[in-house]
Amino acid sequence: MAGLIPKSFIHDLLDRADVVEVVDSRVPLKKAGRNYQACCPFHNEKSPSFTVAPDKQFFHCFGCGEHGNAIDFLMRYDGLEFPDAVEELAALLGMEVPRETSVNPQAEARKRQQAADDYQQMEHAAKFFAHQLRRHPNAPKVIEYLKGRGLSGEIVKAFQIGYAPDGWDELLKALSKDQRSKDQLVDLKLVNRNDNGRYYDFFRDRIMFPIRDRRGRVVGFGGRILEGDGPKYLNSPETRVFHKGRELYGFYEVKQAHRQIEQVVIVEGYMDVVALAQAGIDFAVASLGTATTTDQLQMLFRATRKVVCCYDGDRAGRDAAWRALENALPLLTDGLELSFLFLPDGEDPDTLVRKEGADAFTARLGQAQSFTSYFFSHLSEQLDLASDSGRAALLSQAKPLIERIASDYYREALLAELARLLRREVSQVAAQVKQAPATGVKREELKITPMRRAIALLLQYPQLAQEVPVHDALGQLKVPGIQVFMQLHKQAREQNLTSAQLLELWRGTREEKLLRQLVTWEHHLDQDKISQEFFDTFLYFIDLFVEQRANELLAKERVAPLTHAEKKEYMALMQHRAQKNTGGDDSGQGKQRS
Numbered sequence: 001m002a003g004l005i006p007k008s009f010i011h012d013l014l015d016r017a018d019v020v021e022v023v024d025s026r027v028p029l030k031k032a033g034r035n036y037q038a039c040c041p042f043h044n045e046k047s048p049s050f051t052v053a054p055d056k057q058f059f060h061c062f063g064c065g066e067h068g069n070a071i072d073f074l075m076r077y078d079g080l081e082f083p084d085a086v087e088e089l090a091a092l093l094g095m096e097v098p099r100e101t102s103v104n105p106q107a108e109a110r111k112r113q114q115a116a117d118d119y120q121q122m123e124h125a126a127k128f129f130a131h132q133l134r135r136h137p138n139a140p141k142v143i144e145y146l147k148g149r150g151l152s153g154e155i156v157k158a159f160q161i162g163y164a165p166d167g168w169d170e171l172l173k174a175l176s177k178d179q180r181s182k183d184q185l186v187d188l189k190l191v192n193r194n195d196n197g198r199y200y201d202f203f204r205d206r207i208m209f210p211i212r213d214r215r216g217r218v219v220g221f222g223g224r225i226l227e228g229d230g231p232k233y234l235n236s237p238e239t240r241v242f243h244k245g246r247e248l249y250g251f252y253e254v255k256q257a258h259r260q261i262e263q264v265v266i267v268e269g270y271m272d273v274v275a276l277a278q279a280g281i282d283f284a285v286a287s288l289g290t291a292t293t294t295d296q297l298q299m300l301f302r303a304t305r306k307v308v309c310c311y312d313g314d315r316a317g318r319d320a321a322w323r324a325l326e327n328a329l330p331l332l333t334d335g336l337e338l339s340f341l342f343l344p345d346g347e348d349p350d351t352l353v354r355k356e357g358a359d360a361f362t363a364r365l366g367q368a369q370s371f372t373s374y375f376f377s378h379l380s381e382q383l384d385l386a387s388d389s390g391r392a393a394l395l396s397q398a399k400p401l402i403e404r405i406a407s408d409y410y411r412e413a414l415l416a417e418l419a420r421l422l423r424r425e426v427s428q429v430a431a432q433v434k435q436a437p438a439t440g441v442k443r444e445e446l447k448i449t450p451m452r453r454a455i456a457l458l459l460q461y462p463q464l465a466q467e468v469p470v471h472d473a474l475g476q477l478k479v480p481g482i483q484v485f486m487q488l489h490k491q492a493r494e495q496n497l498t499s500a501q502l503l504e505l506w507r508g509t510r511e512e513k514l515l516r517q518l519v520t521w522e523h524h525l526d527q528d529k530i531s532q533e534f535f536d537t538f539l540y541f542i543d544l545f546v547e548q549r550a551n552e553l554l555a556k557e558r559v560a561p562l563t564h565a566e567k568k569e570y571m572a573l574m575q576h577r578a579q580k581n582t583g584g585d586d587s588g589q590g591k592q593r594s
Helices: 007-016 019-024 070-078 082-092 105-135 139-148 153-158 170-175 179-187 251-257 270-278 294-303 315-331 349-356 358-366 371-380 388-402 408-422 426-430 450-460 462-466 472-476 482-494 499-504 512-518 527-557 564-581
Strands: 030-032 035-038 050-053 058-061 162-164 191-193 199-201 206-212 218-225 233-235 264-267 284-286 306-312 337-343
Touching (some): 007 070, 007 082, 007 499, 019 035, 019 050, 019 070, 105 139, 105 162, 139 206, 170 179, 179 199, 206 251, 218 270, 251 284, 251 294, 264 294, 270 284, 270 349, 294 306, 306 315, 315 337, 315 371, 337 358, 337 371, 371 408, 408 426, 450 462, 450 482, 450 499, 462 482, 462 499, 472 527, 482 499, 499 512, 527 564
Parallel strands (some): 264 284, 306 337
Antiparallel strands (some): 035 050, 050 058, 162 206, 218 233
16 A cells, blocks of 8 residues: 555645636536536536635535535546545646655555556556557457447547457567566466466457556456357456456546546446447446446446446346345435346347447437336336235335435335335335434534534634634533634644635544534625624633633532632633623633734
């Protein structure tokens, strides 16, 4: 694992980045007063509720609640993990991402170099296969085959389709320079080594499909046999750079083709993806020979709101579709659409789109079976719903699945249909189905206490920290959240931070979730009242501390005499209380107003 990215670099990165420019590069924005607006890219809407605030360097959607800084936007929109989003933002700004040294910096440096070498070697392999498709003696036969499948030279080049020679070790001879590179090729599963110690190519006499990760790096291959014995498709085994449950063939190409991905179609094979792209349906991905995993679905739902699972109509295809549905259950949120299309017997997307054409295939996609419809058709296909036992079995099977769904929309739709099939009232069925585990406190359920109000204002307007000095004694106040407030106050006062930078300091902490809710809390205050509201809340904390400390001293005096310093402190506390009761200005607390 590479060293951690220094927080100081992330601070500088957000200081240089303009969230308006980052968002506008992917979602065109329009000026709206002090801010910018657009229809939210993360859920379907007709009127824009997605706002980008340049002063806070923050985006927020009032419809679906998505929010964050420039890094968060790249994570959500491009489907990137945090380190990759930092790398992407740094690249946009021409900055190089440093890494903190670990207890063993040499080992970390070796790991980073190994990863770079691995990706480079995989790219070399892809270029080797592409070159063989042009130069190998078997190339005319392979090209003729691809033409027979309806593929043009342009689409072959776009997907970098190649050919693995039929020789024993042609890739090995081309890419290995020494024993170290031979071992690397073995580790990357491009080359095998038999019991006699002889090396030979893993892929031989196959059409090669490079598999790219979401950043466009080649991480594996799929090889289709041309003729003879052996599996029709041979996929790269798992390696240190390739984890098939996390990647989707064609996803990188879909991202390159679409600035905003309206929908994605999941198909079963490499040739299906390429054939659909050849027909102009350039939004298909393949799940690498396995049932679509939760990681793959999560990656898709980060990039689009609409996913169609398109499978063969045979038993294997329907089993794969059901596993995809099960894996999607915890991911479904309001606004996401998951549907299912089963093709006629003996057809797959490759053959069907060539037979019917793109328009007819697109029309089929529009008629895909809804999530709710497929859910119940699958569960009830072996049940007699006219009988009590059949309806009881349906309830038993549907109940644990519905309980895994957090989406109110999908949950209510499934409960309504289940009640109809069971011939009961929805309330009767709902009473038997547990609520899904909460994925977060709903915005409307967030209770705003004085502490949360102060934290929210400080997060949204970090400059308020300059108006009120930090009082370390407040750290002793026995009120939930005081330590968080104190730390935020110090962070915002010591540095000139935007909301985005201040919140970024809390990424990965247990408080992050609540802070993200508070940074988007609508305070409904006029701009000229915000400063006074924060100051009044701060004074409220001081009054609480005065009462708390005075009570502590009184309690101590009942047990033992107070020291001279404690008596003096108690008198000062009483003086503060008297000034407050008479409406005097507590200048001793150091009110600073700009």
